[in-house]
Amino acid sequence: MNERPTFILAGNGPYENRGCEAIVRGTVKALRHYYxxxxxxxxxxxxxxxxxxxxxxxxxxxxxxxxxxxxxxxLFDLNWSVYRILKVIExxxxxxxxxxxxxxxxxxxxxVLSLGxxxxxxxxxxxxxxxxxxxxxxxxxxxxxxxxxxxxxxDKLPKYEQYIISHLQKVNGIFARESSTIKYLKExxxxxxxxxxxxxxxxxDAIEPKELDNKIKIxxxxxxxxxxxxxxxxxxxxxxxxxxxxxxxxxxxxSEKTYRKIYLIPHVTSPLPNSDYEFLKSVQxxxxxxxxxxxxxxxxxxxxxxxxxxxxxxxxxxxxxxxTIAALSSCIPTLSFAYSIKAKGINNxxxxxxxxxxNPEDLNAELVNRKIELLxxxxxQIREYLQLKIPEIKKEALDxxxxxxxxxxxxxI
Numbered sequence: 001m002n003e004r005p006t007f008i009l010a011g012n013g014p015y016e017n018r019g020c021e022a023i024v025r026g027t028v029k030a031l032r033h034y035y036x037x038x039x040x041x042x043x044x045x046x047x048x049x050x051x052x053x054x055x056x057x058x059x060x061x062x063x064x065x066x067x068x069x070x071x072x073x074x075l076f077d078l079n080w081s082v083y084r085i086l087k088v089i090e091x092x093x094x095x096x097x098x099x100x101x102x103x104x105x106x107x108x109x110x111x112v113l114s115l116g117x118x119x120x121x122x123x124x125x126x127x128x129x130x131x132x133x134x135x136x137x138x139x140x141x142x143x144x145x146x147x148x149x150x151x152x153x154x155d156k157l158p159k160y161e162q163y164i165i166s167h168l169q170k171v172n173g174i175f176a177r178e179s180s181t182i183k184y185l186k187e188x189x190x191x192x193x194x195x196x197x198x199x200x201x202x203x204x205d206a207i208e209p210k211e212l213d214n215k216i217k218i219x220x221x222x223x224x225x226x227x228x229x230x231x232x233x234x235x236x237x238x239x240x241x242x243x244x245x246x247x248x249x250x251x252x253x254x255s256e257k258t259y260r261k262i263y264l265i266p267h268v269t270s271p272l273p274n275s276d277y278e279f280l281k282s283v284q285x286x287x288x289x290x291x292x293x294x295x296x297x298x299x300x301x302x303x304x305x306x307x308x309x310x311x312x313x314x315x316x317x318x319x320x321x322x323x324t325i326a327a328l329s330s331c332i333p334t335l336s337f338a339y340s341i342k343a344k345g346i347n348n349x350x351x352x353x354x355x356x357x358x359n360p361e362d363l364n365a366e367l368v369n370r371k372i373e374l375l376x377x378x379x380x381q382i383r384e385y386l387q388l389k390i391p392e393i394k395k396e397a398l399d400x401x402x403x404x405x406x407x408x409x410x411x412x413i
Contacts, residue, residue, distance in 0.1 A: 003036040005110035009147075010043040010069065010102060011130050012115040015055050016270045019201065019322025020044070021303035023115050026200030026397060027147065028061065034401035039063045041109065043102040045071050045129075047271055058302075067101035071129065095132050102136075111408060112137040113147040117177075117199070117321065118342055120151040120168075126160060134171050143411050145173040148200045148400060150342040151181045152188075165190060173407045175400050178345025198397030199346070201322050202329045202390070206311050207304035218312040222261040223254065223372070224327070226318035227337075228268065229279040234339040234360035244279070246363070248287040253365035254372055255289050262294050265310060267323040269299035276320065315375045317368070321346070329394070331386040333375040337363065350389055 015021035046052040137144035154161035177199040232243035266276035277299040311330035327334040338357040
């Protein structure tokens, strides 16, 4: 067992995205299983300096040190404009600016792990900042692993796809969290550096909040729902008002058909326009049902505490991938609102089908309720199945540490 190594965990988002925090917690758990007393430098992208400071202050794991990665802060950011010019005339300066705070640590680190779940995709644009990360690690002769991720597809941009496939063949390991990624990459000729793992978030333990809001008494038989403002892009062509009204319609329909208490559970509480909490708050406001039957969970709970709340639901329906992972890893029957490869891949790996997924084009009140009724009808059987299956997925997530040892060994011989 390697003693006291330091790992760089780079490319992730802030903890206010509970999925990003869950990835870190699960990753740390896996590495501690295979390495003795490791420490971690988390180099993440933040929306503001205040958010970064808040995360540093609230970090409870003394072995985790947080650093910032640089990105454009606003539309007319002068520094960003200067560095975009430098990208053309002095690409090394631009590259080093992005990960400036990481550079002092890279020489003595054990490996660089690129965290983030779906960074290597077109979901948020061309993933330039992450290929830059890979290049820095390779130039510094450090193992670089795309860690517990979904990758692609890139076929909408054929020229870029040609570049990224060549790039992915250079990294030391692609630790894919679902089979759809593996299938896509193998079809494109990436075969030698792929390892099948589970999403690290499956390993994060649920923790009961010390101070659970008195208004939030989880009623037995309740339904948890997570909607995100991001879904507007896929469901209503970006029309947020239209998506808000549709989300309200879905909730009313589910409430009227099931007679169950509904908890609206945010999984991203970052500033607008990405905040699940603010979106769900606006949905709750226009939803004409008894407010005692529609409870909005406040944004103060961390990832492990949010997972505990989700784990108390009779069933769960979620848009954010890691909200559904929190539910599935707690053996809660779960409906995934699948707007990318990741949700479908994870469901196929667990259930060998997509029966508990809904595509954006199929998202309407009647169909959501039909899926909810299916989860109610088969609730006991699904729970029993998950109790057998989820330990396998958790083992796959833990195996990432074992595969990392193999990658490092092969690089050193």
